Amino acid sequence: MRSPGVRARSAPSLHTPLRYAWVAAYAFRRYSTYRVAAFSATFTNTVFGFLRAFVLIAVWHARPALGGYDVADAVTFSFLTQGLIEPVRIFGGSLDLTERIRTGDVSIDLHRPVDLQGWWLADDLGRAAFAVLSRGAPPLIAGGLVFSLRWPPSPGRWAAFAVAVLLAVLVSFALRYLYSLAVFWVHDDRGVTAISLVTTMFFSGMIIPLVVFPGPLATVARVLPWAALVQVPADVFLGKRADLGAYAFQAAWAVALLVAGRLLTMAARRRLVIHGG
Amino acid sequence: MVDAVRTYLLLAGTWLRAAAQYPASMVMLIVAQAVVTSLDLAAILIIFAHTSRLGGFSLPEVMFLYGTAGVSFALADLTFGSADRLGEHIRQGTLDTLLVRPVGPLLQLATEDFSPRRIGKLVPTGAVLVLALARLDVAWTPGRVATVPLMLAGGYWIFAALWVLSATWQFAVVDGKQAMNSVTYGGAFLAQYPLSIFGRDVLRGLTWVVPLAFVNWQPALYILGRPDPLGLPVFFRFASPLVAAALSVLAAVTWRTGLRRYRSTGS
Numbered sequence: 001m002r003s004p005g006v007r008a009r010s011a012p013s014l015h016t017p018l019r020y021a022w023v024a025a026y027a028f029r030r031y032s033t034y035r036v037a038a039f040s041a042t043f044t045n046t047v048f049g050f051l052r053a054f055v056l057i058a059v060w061h062a063r064p065a066l067g068g069y070d071v072a073d074a075v076t077f078s079f080l081t082q083g084l085i086e087p088v089r090i091f092g093g094s095l096d097l098t099e100r101i102r103t104g105d106v107s108i109d110l111h112r113p114v115d116l117q118g119w120w121l122a123d124d125l126g127r128a129a130f131a132v133l134s135r136g137a138p139p140l141i142a143g144g145l146v147f148s149l150r151w152p153p154s155p156g157r158w159a160a161f162a163v164a165v166l167l168a169v170l171v172s173f174a175l176r177y178l179y180s181l182a183v184f185w186v187h188d189d190r191g192v193t194a195i196s197l198v199t200t201m202f203f204s205g206m207i208i209p210l211v212v213f214p215g216p217l218a219t220v221a222r223v224l225p226w227a228a229l230v231q232v233p234a235d236v237f238l239g240k241r242a243d244l245g246a247y248a249f250q251a252a253w254a255v256a257l258l259v260a261g262r263l264l265t266m267a268a269r270r271r272l273v274i275h276g277g
Numbered sequence: 278m279v280d281a282v283r284t285y286l287l288l289a290g291t292w293l294r295a296a297a298q299y300p301a302s303m304v305m306l307i308v309a310q311a312v313v314t315s316l317d318l319a320a321i322l323i324i325f326a327h328t329s330r331l332g333g334f335s336l337p338e339v340m341f342l343y344g345t346a347g348v349s350f351a352l353a354d355l356t357f358g359s360a361d362r363l364g365e366h367i368r369q370g371t372l373d374t375l376l377v378r379p380v381g382p383l384l385q386l387a388t389e390d391f392s393p394r395r396i397g398k399l400v401p402t403g404a405v406l407v408l409a410l411a412r413l414d415v416a417w418t419p420g421r422v423a424t425v426p427l428m429l430a431g432g433y434w435i436f437a438a439l440w441v442l443s444a445t446w447q448f449a450v451v452d453g454k455q456a457m458n459s460v461t462y463g464g465a466f467l468a469q470y471p472l473s474i475f476g477r478d479v480l481r482g483l484t485w486v487v488p489l490a491f492v493n494w495q496p497a498l499y500i501l502g503r504p505d506p507l508g509l510p511v512f513f514r515f516a517s518p519l520v521a522a523a524l525s526v527l528a529a530v531t532w533r534t535g536l537r538r539y540r541s542t543g544s
Contacts, residue, residue, distance in 0.1 A: 040456030047459035062328035194309030
């Protein structure tokens with residue numbers, strides 16, 4: 001689908017991986033422009049970290065060792081959750097791609113000498129990198145100043161956590177890419193956005209840790225993809241789960257959902273009719 | 278005042294008619310909002326699946342707090358929640374459009390895109406409140422019965438004033454909308470729980486600095502016949518209307534100051 005012309009001929013001179021790196025770097029820069037907005041959002045995340053921590057303290061006060069966590073684990077979980085909100089976009093709905101599909105601008109994206117899914121993945125990784133720094137770290141640091149959190153005992157655990165967060169971002173992206181592509185068929189994205197918000201908030205462990213879900217609900221919630229967003233990275237941070245098992249779970253969902261995204265992209269391409277003019 | 282209410286209803290009704298052009302979409306959005314609002318209730322129910330008391334409070338008592346906080350917040354969000362779009366209007370220059378119209382800008386902001394979607398918040402919170410009132414183990418004296426509507430009204434008024442303050446704050450910090458979510462949405466979240474679980478220091482802050490303790494906590498202590506963990510005099514149980522009035526004055530004065538000092542970029 002390459003259009004003829006000077007630009008199209010000069011574009012391949014940039015090696016493909018480098019091209020995606022540029023997209024990611026520019027996304028990082030674009031998102032880092034609105035620092036006051038990021039700061040005020042991270043302030044609220046931190047406040048909610050404290051509020052939810054107090055609720056969890058009351059729960060674990062009544063039931064110590066509930067779900068294999070102790071109070072320190074639960075409080076740490078609360079701040080981890082708030083820190084992960086933006087990197088994995090708990091409230092996020094779909095990608096900016098949604099709007100471009102709705103308006104038809106996506107036809108331009110499909111003409112670019114890059115893969116559509118790859119382009120948006122690179123964009124999202126750049127966004128997530130800035131989100132980890134600006135929105136991820138502050139709630140944890142603030143929580144650590146007031147409570148004694150369960151910090152990883154070694155640099156190795158931090159590295160393991162970093163891998164789990166990266167995989168969480170991949171799963172999150174793969175899900176949001178599917179939500180966006182749904183607009184090719186349903187046109188009004190608000191229904192999809194609402195469903196994604198409810199499922200993400202509830203099944204990620206954001207509302208309450210999955211370890212306290214009762215019986216069958218817990219079994220179901222722990223195998224759904226949303227568990228890969230918050231609960232699994234938190235378990236890796238707290239050392240509650242074998243790293244390889246956690247990675248395998250996250251990677252399996254990431255691959256399955258990314259492949260689903262590719263198949264849906266192909267179907268959408270066949271569906272899209274571009275009028276000239 | 279009567280004029281303002283009439284204008285408010287006219288503008289809100291216009292937006293409602295617009296939303297009702299797509300009835301299926303409107304119903305779906307209301308249902309979706311009801312489900313999102315129920316998530317906090319799900320958390321409370323999961324907690325009480327593991328314990329019969331939270332911070333010394335039983336499930337019906339916590340449901341009473343969830344219901345009263347939720348109904349107050351839902352009504353305030355419905356009627357004033359969209360005021361916090363002020364920052365977007367300033368950034369895009371559209372506040373100037375509001376200023377040249379013959380209706381106060383706060384009225385226009387509050388009714389903007391008046392969304393029946395927010396009615397969805399009233400459904401689960403209202404239902405839980407009714408259920409909690411039926412299940413509460415309380416000796417219903419006339420004083421206690423009368424306190425229920427008063428606390429709902431006081432809570433509504435406090436949240437409404439906080440929404441206006443949230444808008445006012447954006448005159449100073451245009452991109453700062455999300456920071457004020459910590460008192461609006463944060464307030465709605467914490468008022469669902471017995472405030473005693475947040476510890477005495479936070480409780481003092483919620484009484485004297487950001488007076489969210491008067492949304493439902495103080496009157497609920499009276500209705501549930503519980504001692505105040507801070508040992509404040511009985512007068513505080515009934516102080517919600519006073520606090521609401523004081524907050525409204527603060528909101529009105531700062532809003533006017535902010536509006537007077539607003540300088541359009543002219544572009």
